[in-house]
Amino acid sequence: MPTENLFLNTLAFEFPKEPVTFYFSDTDSKDAHFTYLKSNTLFPVGIETLYSDLKNNDTLYTSYDRLVEEAKPLAIDFNNPANYYLIKRYYNDKIDFYLRSKGLITEFNRYSNSYQAWVFCNKDNSRKDCNQYDRFTLKLDFDHFNRHPQLVLSYDRPTLVYTKSVAELLKPDNSFDPFTSDTPQAGAELVKRVLYSYKHNEQIRYKIDKFKYLAQKPRFSSEYAYPIMNRKLAAFIGFDDETEEQKEDNNIQYAQKSKNRYKKYYDKINTFYKNYLDNDDFRAIFPIDKNGFSWVNKMQLGHTKSSSKDLVFGGGATNFNPQMGVNSGPFIATPYTDIKLIFIYAKDDLSAARDLLKYLLDGYKDFFKGVKKYTGKDITFAPKDLHLQFVNKNSPFAEVDEFLMDASKSNKFQADTRYLAIYLTPISKHATDKEARKVYYKVKEALLKYQIASQCIETQKMLAVLQNDSTNTDKQGRPLKNFAYTLQNMAIAINAKLGGTPWRINTEKQNELIVGVGAFKNTETNVQYIGSAFSFDNTGSFNSFEYFQKDELRELAGSIQNAVINFAQVNGKPERLIIHYYKEMSLVREYPLIEQALQSLGLDIPVYIVTIFKTESEDFVLFDGGDNNYFDLMPYSGRYVNLGNKTYLLCNNTRYENAVFNNWFESFPFPVKIKIECPSDTTQEIDTSTIANLIDQVYQFSRIYWKSVKQQNLPVTIKYPEMIAQMMPYFNSLNIESLDTKHLWFL
Numbered sequence: 001m002p003t004e005n006l007f008l009n010t011l012a013f014e015f016p017k018e019p020v021t022f023y024f025s026d027t028d029s030k031d032a033h034f035t036y037l038k039s040n041t042l043f044p045v046g047i048e049t050l051y052s053d054l055k056n057n058d059t060l061y062t063s064y065d066r067l068v069e070e071a072k073p074l075a076i077d078f079n080n081p082a083n084y085y086l087i088k089r090y091y092n093d094k095i096d097f098y099l100r101s102k103g104l105i106t107e108f109n110r111y112s113n114s115y116q117a118w119v120f121c122n123k124d125n126s127r128k129d130c131n132q133y134d135r136f137t138l139k140l141d142f143d144h145f146n147r148h149p150q151l152v153l154s155y156d157r158p159t160l161v162y163t164k165s166v167a168e169l170l171k172p173d174n175s176f177d178p179f180t181s182d183t184p185q186a187g188a189e190l191v192k193r194v195l196y197s198y199k200h201n202e203q204i205r206y207k208i209d210k211f212k213y214l215a216q217k218p219r220f221s222s223e224y225a226y227p228i229m230n231r232k233l234a235a236f237i238g239f240d241d242e243t244e245e246q247k248e249d250n251n252i253q254y255a256q257k258s259k260n261r262y263k264k265y266y267d268k269i270n271t272f273y274k275n276y277l278d279n280d281d282f283r284a285i286f287p288i289d290k291n292g293f294s295w296v297n298k299m300q301l302g303h304t305k306s307s308s309k310d311l312v313f314g315g316g317a318t319n320f321n322p323q324m325g326v327n328s329g330p331f332i333a334t335p336y337t338d339i340k341l342i343f344i345y346a347k348d349d350l351s352a353a354r355d356l357l358k359y360l361l362d363g364y365k366d367f368f369k370g371v372k373k374y375t376g377k378d379i380t381f382a383p384k385d386l387h388l389q390f391v392n393k394n395s396p397f398a399e400v401d402e403f404l405m406d407a408s409k410s411n412k413f414q415a416d417t418r419y420l421a422i423y424l425t426p427i428s429k430h431a432t433d434k435e436a437r438k439v440y441y442k443v444k445e446a447l448l449k450y451q452i453a454s455q456c457i458e459t460q461k462m463l464a465v466l467q468n469d470s471t472n473t474d475k476q477g478r479p480l481k482n483f484a485y486t487l488q489n490m491a492i493a494i495n496a497k498l499g500g501t502p503w504r505i506n507t508e509k510q511n512e513l514i515v516g517v518g519a520f521k522n523t524e525t526n527v528q529y530i531g532s533a534f535s536f537d538n539t540g541s542f543n544s545f546e547y548f549q550k551d552e553l554r555e556l557a558g559s560i561q562n563a564v565i566n567f568a569q570v571n572g573k574p575e576r577l578i579i580h581y582y583k584e585m586s587l588v589r590e591y592p593l594i595e596q597a598l599q600s601l602g603l604d605i606p607v608y609i610v611t612i613f614k615t616e617s618e619d620f621v622l623f624d625g626g627d628n629n630y631f632d633l634m635p636y637s638g639r640y641v642n643l644g645n646k647t648y649l650l651c652n653n654t655r656y657e658n659a660v661f662n663n664w665f666e667s668f669p670f671p672v673k674i675k676i677e678c679p680s681d682t683t684q685e686i687d688t689s690t691i692a693n694l695i696d697q698v699y700q701f702s703r704i705y706w707k708s709v710k711q712q713n714l715p716v717t718i719k720y721p722e723m724i725a726q727m728m729p730y731f732n733s734l735n736i737e738s739l740d741t742k743h744l745w746f747l
């Protein structure tokens with residue numbers, strides 16, 4: 001077995017042992033260049049000895065450790081936790097000044113309360129009309145397990161800056177006639193943030209800020225402001241601004257070779273560390289260890305149970321690999337006996353539709369055995385008049401809507417038949433054009449009006465995979481069969497949409513309820529955040545979901561109450577409730593509503609809140625620096641690190657002991673950060689076995705994603721709600737009351 005040496009993307013250091021003198025004033029002075037402190041959380045311990053009448057909403061000014069004659073001195077103990085937020089502000093300013101002194105562009109990230117450095121890097125930039133910058137966050141943090149401060153160095157993926165200034169972008173072409181031309185012209189609404197260059201003391205400086213804010217400044221010139229790429233601007237210019245990771249996730253149903261994200265991420269942060277942090281100047285501010293990134297203390301390491309990776313398939317067969325296990329058939333077949341496929345496709349794609357139908361029913365290259373094997377029931381196709389060949393590839397919705405309306409009025413849909421539409425779409429739901437992207441969702445919505453779930457496949461991507469299979473071979477000279485992987489993914493999703501269970505977690509059923517709450521920020525609609533609650537039992541069996549908007553906290557509490565009632569009607573009162581939440585739940589504003597809902601049921605049970613943080617770019621990453629050449633820095637699946645403060649870093653991937661890893665069908669997902677709390681009992685710490693069990697459960701729920709056989713890092717308790725939340729803003733005539741909430745039609 002290879003050796004294992006785990007390390008984090010952190011740089012440990014120590015605070016000064018002796019207090020440091022800071023200087024404070026209750027009035028501002030232009031020549032003193034003070035930093036203002038507006039919040040009482042930034043006021044240091046002992047400040048009342050200088051200003052006895054200081055109130056929480058007052059403003060205080062400081063020069064930190066720089067002597068200012070009119071300011072009052074106060075000794076600051078860096079090791080006193082009550083001073084932490086002031087110390088963080090102090091170090092943030094030091095980080096900003098240091099990075100700018102090295103010629104880097106910096107931006108303050110209010111979300112992570114830290115500075116981000118931009119490094120020019122046009123390597124691998126395919127856009128000649130943009131400059132590319134790598135972005136790195138350097139965040140002060142406290143290692144609660146090892147009890148010392150640390151810097152977290154993270155790579156936040158690159159961004160593109162348009163080479164045309166705002167002035168050039170908005171200037172119309174001389175030949176353009178606004179009264180006769182239908183060609184859209186660029187407007188200021190396309191510009192969100194800009195990289196702005198300006199002179200200060202005869203030196204060129206750079207600033208990143210919102211265009212609307214900078215445009216109000218008296219000396220601002222749009223000739224020196226360069227738009228930072230965003231989705232709207234990218235769509236106007238005509239290119240896809242999705243990251244490699246987003247593209248991989250969007251194309252998850254197609255076979256594709258995964259790139260090792262761990263190696264790329266480590267190479268980026270290690271280069272930044274060597275170029276900017278591994279020197280005496282930086283260590284004069286932060287005395288970081290000369291050995292670089294921090295090795296993980298063995299006492300903070302844990303591992304999920306070996307059996308937690310196992311899944312149960314048809315006939316009770318078990319396997320840790322979904323792609324192999326699904327060949328045993330579904331754990332539970334779809335309950336419907338008369339299932340018919342409806343094909344919806346462009347008239348030009350008749351041949352592709354015929355081929356796809358043949359592969360689904362008869363199989364593909366002796367590898368995919370037909371959809372029946374994955375659904376457990378015979379599936380046939382609908383009669384001719386229930387298939388649609390649409391003509392308008394750019395906007396087929398009107399034809400689909402009319403076709404379904406006519407079929408319904410003519411009673412062509414049989415009452416005892418369960419229909420499922422196979423939609424060969426010429427338009428991706430991830431298309432850069434906003435209106436084109438809506439078509440995918442409008443077609444899906446039109447079908448749902450008639451209780452018809454749909455399985456979509458992008459025609460051009462399907463044809464590309466089939467072409468590749470027919471013309472290329474693997475390393476052994478055998479014809480490729482990658483489209484079988486796509487068909488597998490389609491088949492398991494079809495079974496789930498039809499009420500079946502492709503596989504379940506291999507664990508004994510417990511009398512407990514798991515509710516997942518997720519959200520999605522939609523940048524194209526007026527709806528900011530929407531979310532949904534999904535309920536499962538501990539085996540991963542799906543019960544139902546509900547949907548609500550951001551501030552509907554009482555509705556959220558009510559949906560959790562409904563989940564408990566529905567669970568109890570079948571299983572009796574649950575012994576505990578586990579809530580997987582997409583962000584840190586407010587124990588003041590949010591949890592009391594849930595507590596009231598449970599109390600109204602007379603239910604006094606333990607409630608565990610498991611926060612599952614979605615964002616990985618501003619968080620911790622765990623690496624394996626041992627004898628790990630095959631996987632190149634990816635740790636073993638199921639390994640987790642105790643970060644302290646009830647927070648853990650869990651690895652969800654497919655690197656197992658003595659198992660073969662195929663990066664054509666597997667991926668390199670990053671660890672997920674989770675936090676575990678028990679607000680129903682704050683009098684004692686959560687016991688070790690319960691924490692281990694809850695971590696195991698998060699791990700297991702990441703393995704029942706029925707859209708693909710590929711491993712996910714997020715559990716379905718977060719992944720599924722996010723998918724619903726992403727989709728619902730596009731639905732105009734359907735709401736939660738008219739939706740089927742008992743089936744996973746959104747996969």
